[in-house]
Amino acid sequence: MRIGHQPKNFLLAVEALTVSFDGFKAVNNLSLYVEENEIRVIIGPNGAGKTTVLDLICGKTKATSGSIQFRGKELTKLKENQIVQAGVGRKFQTPSVFEDLTVFENLEISYPRGRSVFGSLTFQRDKAVKERVEEVAEMIFLKDRLDTYADQLSHGQKQWLEIGMLLIQDPDLLMLDEPVAGMSVNERTKTAELLNRIIKDRSVLVIEHDMKFVEDIAHKVTVLHQGQILSEGSMDHVKTDPKVIEVYLGH
């Protein structure tokens, strides 16, 4: 079922999305459209529902009502792993990598092949896998650490590794939750450079607080407040919106 006026070139169309936790509406009647190859940044004060929106799209949280269309597929009806297979990748706020495995093994697990039980039993580490892993490892500055166990990596390196794990999945929509939080200045610059490189040929949905970073990468900014969209548009438009100024600077 498609709603009449919806243009067909949206990659992601979130419509009238609502989720309520015991009556509290963390996301309230939210509609959001992301185009192909668009970089959209979501900002907003704490508790605005930013992470919840990503959770809803990737299936971690089930919506109370509303729809999420991704390339014409209804994501609210799919399981998490099916959503990933449809082409949505998600990076979590805290780095979640497999610390008891090496960098190589971490990336290999994310390689999009042999994802069923028997597929993974018969999975072969062939040339294509090795080349792809090495290629991604180079992009995330970890080429010479492939045999290092992930628990030996620094916080920033773990963040890069997780970004690498998403890259190897080659998703059409990449969702990043505060990718530069907790990073040193040096790491931040490198991450911005990395993100600028990987956002080509795909759409990206980013939550970020670092305004300099947002300005650098965003095509369009969505400001969330109390589970609803407060303002949407270019960074300049959003910055001068009186509603946004009020929320951010207080009454």
Add this chain to the structure above:
Amino acid sequence: MIINSRFFNRSELIGFLTLALLLFVILPLSLDVFRLNLVAKYLTYAFVAIGLVMCWGYGGILSLGQGVFFGLGGYCMAMYLKLEASSVANTKIQSTPGIPDFMDWNQLTQLPFFWKPFHSLPITLAAIILVPAFFSFVIGAAMFKRRVGGVYFAIITQAIAAILTILIVGQQGYTGGINGITDLRTLHGWDIRTDHAKFILYFVEVILLFACIVAAQFIRLTKLGRILVAMREQEDRVRFSGYSVANFKIFAFCAAAVFAAIGGALFTLEVGFMSPSFVGIVPSIEMVIYTAVGGRLSIFGAVYGTLLVNFAKTALSESFPQLWLFGLGALFIGVVLAFPNGLAGIWQDYIQPRIDRLMAARKNPTFKLPDNSVANGAPAE
């Protein structure tokens, strides 16, 4: 560059050969048949322990109900042996000849339908694998698809162990009740009670044990093995890498159940009976202790742990029957607190480095191994 490219690395190969030497040569040559049969009985639990290494150690799924699958395998085998021992000629004094004695005592006049397939040896052998696989699949699917995990899963498996025990004890006419299925004699016409048979059965068991070790090692080295480890640490990351976590958990749980069932079937053959006292909560927890003592991340460690705890049990429970259970409990707590990776962990952390240093020193007296602690303690960047 690539780790795990060989089936066994050097230290694993040494471990494999040492265990093979011990079980195939040293023990059979140094023990009499009675003691060897005792070892065989202990080793049946090693099958369970290997399964727990995969399911608990690697996958992080603690099952406190492995006795259920040990028992299912054991009972399948016992039913076949019992039917063979209950031929019309053997049971002509019963009011209904040709059915197992305990059924006759319980006024049953014909064989229940679910006993009938166990007249056939091939069906029995298939059932030993398929019945526990089916049950573990149903339990696993019911739990893991609903995201039940951790302690809740452990408690539920424990409850299932209790339920099965109560069921077996309660349905005396069908199961032999609290006494279990006893007086087993022949396997396809071959008397299993003789010393010679026990000797042969020991070797059959050790061969099967090594087959299970190889199978577990194979699983560990595939991508599935790495996914199990990944799942134990970051379940959500695995899920959002496109895997159905529940299916992998079900697989690990089923594999552990099948290993346990093979052990159970061999137990029946070695010991000559099967009873609910090997199904319930206490034996199930003991099986977890064997794995913990041996090292829950080590397949070989699980075998040694099983042997060691059982030797200790036999030795100590003869002298201090009241104290043994406290000893076992203390052992479990002590191992978990002090040596979370069990015997295998002690070996890897303390003994293996010394051996390596000795070997290196012998090869080249002037060569000094770099001190690992410095390398490991260095900051990542």
